[in-house]
Amino acid sequence: MISETNREIESPANAKRFGGDIFYVLESEIQIGDVDAYGYVLFNKKREGLETNSFYNRSIDIECAIDGKEFRNPVDQFKRTAGNFERYFEYTLEGKTIHLSLYRERDEVEKKFDDLKNELEVMPLRVQKVETLQGLLFIFFISLILRAILLRRAREAKLLDKSSIEEILMELSKLRAVKVGGKWRLTEVSKKTEDDSGEDGN
Incomplete structure (x- = not known):
């Protein structure tokens, strides 16, 4: 029901007020076994904001605690620190130093x-x-x-500090390759595209 109503639930027509808060409410028919019933999906943006804020605060705390740091047993340290947030991270090891994928x-x-x-x-x-x-x-x-x-x-490559991923893709879309003497070569590359592709040209 949540998946089916996800796109339309925030319609102004579904807004209801309860205790001073706004809830979006949608009623939908649902079958439970052989029983036809009615279900209600409620969505509260205020609570969504609080939960999102809490989630990212916790994930950033975990990153600050272990990312780029060396531990005697990095895997055990990651599991202890991340706890039930473990599933939201991926990590690689460089010796005994742990690196998190955000x-x-x-x-x-x-x-x-x-x-x-x-x-x-x-x-x-x-x-x-x-x-x-x-x-x-x-x-x-x-x-x-x-x-x-x-x-x-x-x-x-720290490219996201100055360009969005969409802007980078737009620049890269200007690249063209031609086959010369059995080898593929790039046509002339603009200065911005060269910068966006990294200093080493990779």
């Missing part, structure tokens, strides 16, 4: 995947075969993987 990177990909899912809601009306839809899903999935790789490399 949850925010994963969150960025999940948001983009949500965008794709919303766009795909009309896709079955435009394709004639299940195989075609599966192909589209596969292409979207690969694009998300590539975006995640680019996002990570852009962050490591």
Whole structure:
């Protein structure tokens, strides 16, 4: 029910006031076993903000406590420090130093995947075969993987301090490759595109 009502629940028509707070309320029919029933989905933006704030405060505390630091047993230290937040982080080890992959990177990909899912809601009306839809899903999935790789490399190169990921993609889209003498070569690269691709040109 939550998934089905996610896009429409914040409509002004669904706003109700209770105890001075605004709740968005949607009623929906639902079948529980053989019983037809009615369910209600409630959404409160104030509570969402508080929970989001609490979540990121805790995740940043974890990052500050262990990211880039050396421990005698880094894996055990990560598990103790992260606790039930462990599933929101990925980490790599460099000797006994632990490096966290930020949850925010994963969150960025999940948001983009949500965008794709919303766009795909009309896709079955435009394709004639299940195989075609599966192909589209596969292409979207690969694009998300590539975006995640680019996002990570852009962050490591500190490119996100001066450009958004969308601006970087726009510049990279200007690149063209031609085959000369059996080898692929890039055409002339603009100064901004060269800067966005990193000082070493990679």
